Amino acid sequence: MIQFQRLTSDDIDMVERLYREYLDNGTMLRERIEEVFIERGTIGCKAVDSETGEIAGIIIDTRGIAFSVENEELTKKVADYVGDADVYTGEALLVTHKYRGMNLAVEMTKKIKEYMYEEKEKTGRDIYMLHEMWVYPDGKTPAYKSVNEIYGITEDLGIVKHFYKDYYKQGHLCPVCGKNCICSARITLSKI
Numbered sequence: 001m002i003q004f005q006r007l008t009s010d011d012i013d014m015v016e017r018l019y020r021e022y023l024d025n026g027t028m029l030r031e032r033i034e035e036v037f038i039e040r041g042t043i044g045c046k047a048v049d050s051e052t053g054e055i056a057g058i059i060i061d062t063r064g065i066a067f068s069v070e071n072e073e074l075t076k077k078v079a080d081y082v083g084d085a086d087v088y089t090g091e092a093l094l095v096t097h098k099y100r101g102m103n104l105a106v107e108m109t110k111k112i113k114e115y116m117y118e119e120k121e122k123t124g125r126d127i128y129m130l131h132e133m134w135v136y137p138d139g140k141t142p143a144y145k146s147v148n149e150i151y152g153i154t155e156d157l158g159i160v161k162h163f164y165k166d167y168y169k170q171g172h173l174c175p176v177c178g179k180n181c182i183c184s185a186r187i188t189l190s191k192i
Helices: 009-023 029-040 072-082 104-123 144-150
Strands: 002-006 042-049 055-063 086-095 127-135 155-160 184-191
Touching (some): 002 104, 009 029, 009 055, 029 055, 042 086, 042 104, 055 104, 072 155, 104 127, 104 144, 127 144
Parallel strands (some): 086 127
Antiparallel strands (some): 002 042, 042 055, 155 184
């Protein structure tokens, strides 16, 4: 049975291990994860197998407009669109190999949305979710189905070709292409 729990700063080691295995094995990874959890503020959820204690998946959303690769034009476009509302950026969504096909991405996304509603109720401020979805060279966008089903798309800012081409300069490696990344990003906003 899978249980869903909030991520906390106590989970940083586990998150780093999962990032290295599934998302990014770059040299600056630990610093980025600590920044996400400690400095920017995070709403996160982990799926835990209650029988084995194994982590089945994680979802992390970070406060602020935070693209993986700096893009001033996109940042301004998002800021202009949301005005004074709070923005969270999708940092990571992954399900480990053993637990794929169990609809966990959708269930974790639903849980994180609940957490955002709680935050909205607590602060009284509108919240937008900014999604930077990885688009593989073959055009597949693994996160799109879950994002669209759960959040709905309020504004689609389109696909930015070769968005991650300079990702390695930040000490990160693309899990698909390595250093010479040709992946793109699909950028969307969802109002909570």
